Amino acid sequence: MSDRILAAVMPAPRQAIEIRDFPRPALPPGAALMRTTRSEVCGTDVHLWHGRLAGVPYPIIPGHVSAGTLESVRGPLRGIDGTALREGDRAVFFDVHRTCGRCRACTVHRTPTRCSARRVYGITDSATEGLFGGWSQAIYLEPGVGIARLPDGVDVDDYIGGGCGLVTAVHIIERATLKPGDTVLVQGTGAVGLSAIALARLSGASAVFAIGAPASRLELAIAMGADAVWDITATTPAQRLEAVRARTHGEGADTVIEAAGSARAIEEGLELTRDGGTYVVAGHYTDVGPSAINAHQQINRKHLEIRGCWGSEPRHFLRALLFLERYASRVPWRAVGGHTYSLTELNDALSDAEAMRITKALVDPWQ
Amino acid sequence: MSDRILAAVMPAPRQAIEIRDFPRPALPPGAALMRTTRSEVCGTDVHLWHGRLAGVPYPIIPGHVSAGTLESVRGPLRGIDGTALREGDRAVFFDVHRTCGRCRACTVHRTPTRCSARRVYGITDSATEGLFGGWSQAIYLEPGVGIARLPDGVDVDDYIGGGCGLVTAVHIIERATLKPGDTVLVQGTGAVGLSAIALARLSGASAVFAIGAPASRLELAIAMGADAVWDITATTPAQRLEAVRARTHGEGADTVIEAAGSARAIEEGLELTRDGGTYVVAGHYTDVGPSAINAHQQINRKHLEIRGCWGSEPRHFLRALLFLERYASRVPWRAVGGHTYSLTELNDALSDAEAMRITKALVDPWQ
Amino acid sequence: MSDRILAAVMPAPRQAIEIRDFPRPALPPGAALMRTTRSEVCGTDVHLWHGRLAGVPYPIIPGHVSAGTLESVRGPLRGIDGTALREGDRAVFFDVHRTCGRCRACTVHRTPTRCSARRVYGITDSATEGLFGGWSQAIYLEPGVGIARLPDGVDVDDYIGGGCGLVTAVHIIERATLKPGDTVLVQGTGAVGLSAIALARLSGASAVFAIGAPASRLELAIAMGADAVWDITATTPAQRLEAVRARTHGEGADTVIEAAGSARAIEEGLELTRDGGTYVVAGHYTDVGPSAINAHQQINRKHLEIRGCWGSEPRHFLRALLFLERYASRVPWRAVGGHTYSLTELNDALSDAEAMRITKALVDPWQ
């Protein structure tokens, strides 16, 4: 790798992605430089491009989930799971860093994803600070970042196909406290929803349903493990409610997972959950306005449990690796990543993602 | 007691309460007849009078929570806690009966308050079937009803002052899974809210806040255990949010309990809960229309837990008795019951409750 | 079916099984008579034969889990899941009956398996009362027994192969509150252990380990879903501890399930669980004497969670049916049932089970 590193920079919302070169960073003790094999363009990157996330320090190098090879390591380096890491190892890292571990959110409430010091590669780190994003030939892993060896037998394309959606889905499934045999409905067939479908299936759900679009994603939903899917563009909420009840003793699903990000999905999802069931709200990373919720009919009388689920923690990241290691042969995560783009094609990648031509784009910065 | 029993009957919504007489019922094995010492007029009775509850089989004898003396007992009778009951005992009973114990709600989901066979004295039992309500000189306790001795030392006025609100609050506090030291905010200072305040205080909350009206109830809220109260008619939501945050490290309360029954309360309550906290929706026994909830700001990003809480189960009833036995000397439950009415004064009682001149009315059918 | 029904009766502990004939019972409303297609001989039956269970009202007709066809139904009959049942339907039933639903265990503590009124077909019902066991050509299903249609596509041999072990395992897995990705170790490869292995695998465990014997059951353990097995007769506790730690970051398994029934298994199981993990004790249905447990090393400092798991409830029974319906094609439950015996061969069946020549025997009372 040369001393000049190419990266794709998002200068500001709605502006075209530019290729810039960066110097090879000096490494303090505990840091590493990772040669990027693959990164991703996911829905969050489209939101970043649209300027829908607050507090983003543009210009940024997007790409929060990436995989590569450890190019240089300064000093002994231990992975987040305790194993020793060396130059040449295939590696991945947990994009959330600088969680303080000392504030009230971290220690008193045990909600580290609400720590205000928390930063995320490719989202809340500025390109002015260095190589903190995956749309780059190399990524600077500062001391303290959670790094792990990519398990032997896990292909980078499966890892990135799962990507941030899989890690998010691990948290969702934990938060859903599924009991084996539960019926699960997933609203949304984007990257998060698809991985939630796979994990619900792998977690012993007796039936997994999904609502989404377009048809290609619904096919993928079935490949990921859904038993029945409904096209949101071709069915009405009343039809879907009837269909779900017909498969659940007339009750609705035990657990409904919202990974759709629309205000209407919330309204419908509460109906689709059985009395005494659980509704996990996990698709609203941006503000799309209010939902009209009837507290009597949809919460109080239903004796419902509604759980927001924000971000993820190291344990979700490590569990995602476990699932990939064990199940990538059965779950087509790589198919979630539709097409591989070079750094210079990233404007196209964003357009394709925005138009839902792909669920997620893979990025190969050396292509 | 004569063979003709007087009872106050609600013939239909919005019609005047009438006094009718009923024959003394024959008792099958396992049944009992209770001479009513005291019953109550609570907010639900006002709703019944307004016709706001669905499926009520008018005419009814209202009065779901009552206390009295066992006048006649047919065969050996065991209380819900296993103790033997005899004629002459002071007794109370759990108003919810006929929960089937066999349906999916009862057995699979363990949500017996959603059992469709469930009936409630004074609400879903018709006067055409007999003495199934407390606005009567005597109440028919059919076989299977959960009866308990009123603990020695508990005054009937404290029992009825707590009444259905206390039993509901026991369920709410269970559902809130309070941790000792939590900060708790209660929205609403009606009978449910007041008992929720008392139980939060007794359960080790480090601070209990309340929002309500009118001033008399806020004074009562403090007597029940609140540390700070805000008058909803004299403060704005923004002022209340600022005040609560000022007392909670800027975070909001760990747990917020909705016992207000208004659509706006839901919107405000979500704001008043800290990130990662718990919001219990327990005041919406009637449909007051939709709330506007922002899933991004109020659920997903907050990593919130929202729990509906419907009805109550025998264990809540028995726990209510435990609390009364132990704490009635410290908590002024009797003060929740403002005034005692005779059967012929119940139209006035309903008007007084509707106008919030009293929190709850006590009924003495022998006055 | 003739009016005389043949059944195999266990007259007393250690006495030979006898064939007796019984009259066809009269059916009160809500009752049914089931023609037995298949029943089982499980470890509990061996215990019954040895007289190791307290309070058994010998003579009994053993066989608590059975499948058959509804021969006669008196009045409309609804299954435990709400569906209508008719004569000629393939049916199964939940062997636990007469749980009262009213005592403190049932209502206050929500531990219905500790209800003292509870009775179990084939175990706590006497043959003097009628056809309350599966080693019989027909079984009397009294009003209130939880009956379900055997799902289409589920073979009786899979149902009985799973049998009581599967229902018990459903409860165990619920009680274990497994998180997807957990490592699970099962101690014991009898009928309960084998189903626990299958359910852990289906519930998203990242690795399932088992300790047991003999070799044939260890092979079956692998077929049921275990990733690694250790023969308890050929390895030492120290070797097993080392082997498990080598596969779990040196920590021990996240969850260990005891289905072995030996006092030594408890001692070893606590060692095999990681700090902060969960140990479920589910194999001690008989008293085999004390275990030596070091509270400092094995509970307190480990910050361990140990959970006893007794009996099962209707929801576990229904979930067992869901698992069979969905997964019998993947999990070889029928292989747990080693051999099919006629009523006259049941003394042999007990000897074979005692000698561990079979894991469980199938019974065909019409053979």
Add this chain to the structure above:
Amino acid sequence: MSDRILAAVMPAPRQAIEIRDFPRPALPPGAALMRTTRSEVCGTDVHLWHGRLAGVPYPIIPGHVSAGTLESVRGPLRGIDGTALREGDRAVFFDVHRTCGRCRACTVHRTPTRCSARRVYGITDSATEGLFGGWSQAIYLEPGVGIARLPDGVDVDDYIGGGCGLVTAVHIIERATLKPGDTVLVQGTGAVGLSAIALARLSGASAVFAIGAPASRLELAIAMGADAVWDITATTPAQRLEAVRARTHGEGADTVIEAAGSARAIEEGLELTRDGGTYVVAGHYTDVGPSAINAHQQINRKHLEIRGCWGSEPRHFLRALLFLERYASRVPWRAVGGHTYSLTELNDALSDAEAMRITKALVDPWQ
């Protein structure tokens, strides 16, 4: 304060405590020096003196819980609850430090008290490294230690009277997941047991029972909130079992907390817990050998939940401060600390604690 600081050093197990002087430490950014107002001698210090804890780097300055005044502060200093701290502030600190926040125990399992990097003031820090214990005129608070202002109105004698026992009890009560109205039995009336009694009482237990000795501690147990106490030296286990059952519907307590540290206590405690109840093992910080536990009778058939509880976390420390702030006027924590000793009297303090003449000794290093 002079530049030479006097401290009491425990040179090795079973050796007399010596007074040594230490230089005033240089402060790196984020560090502070606290002038000690009060420290404690608790049961753990007796164990340290007896050499019963593994891995202690003698010589040590004991005294893990202490209160004082911030003498010097280097750079801006924020308390663990986020507030700014300044020289002259009354301060307390969380004795557990260097928990890594990055290992599997910290991140994956969320059991930071099992982090192997964790160190504890006065126990696992050597006197060769500096002023890491409270039996000293000053304590070095290294960067990262969790410091908090001692709330106005909390007297140091109440703070130290509560001390480590109170923080441990906060964790125990959290781990016990008490429901308001539960009956609670505490085994042991040392510093931990006494605070557990107080917190159970404040957390809404309907009855709190205690078993302990000597008579003076049982009186204190009642003052802390126990309703009934039994002297372990004057009653038999059978008598205590009968007495507890007589007060709990014949069932045993809902929750039993072991804070006794004896192997026999474990055996008895399992009997004293009701079926389906919870048993928290929290008194075994040293190894006193095995308990004989019958898995059938005491765990499996009881459907019991047994939870080890090790150490404490910052949230327990902050909750302890909340309880002191709110309830020190009602709970006589200061009475737990029996007598105040100077540095030169600490050999006597250890002897008095060992002989149970005091529950806990207070230390005033300036006396």
